[in-house]
Amino acid sequence: MARYYYQEGRVIASLADDIVLKEAILVLNDSDRYKAILSGNIDDK
DSSP states (O other): OHHHHHHHHHHHHHHTTOHHHHHHHHHHHOHHHHHHHHHTOOOOO
16 A cells, blocks of 8 residues: 555656656647647647
């Protein structure tokens, strides 16, 4: 039981500093950029 919660806590802590996750959240909140990515019309940043 303790091992499960330890692993869960480690994952949650690592997600707080995950730059890929932060960028994914930004994309999901920007509908124009999201649609552009899905259609294949993306501009490199």
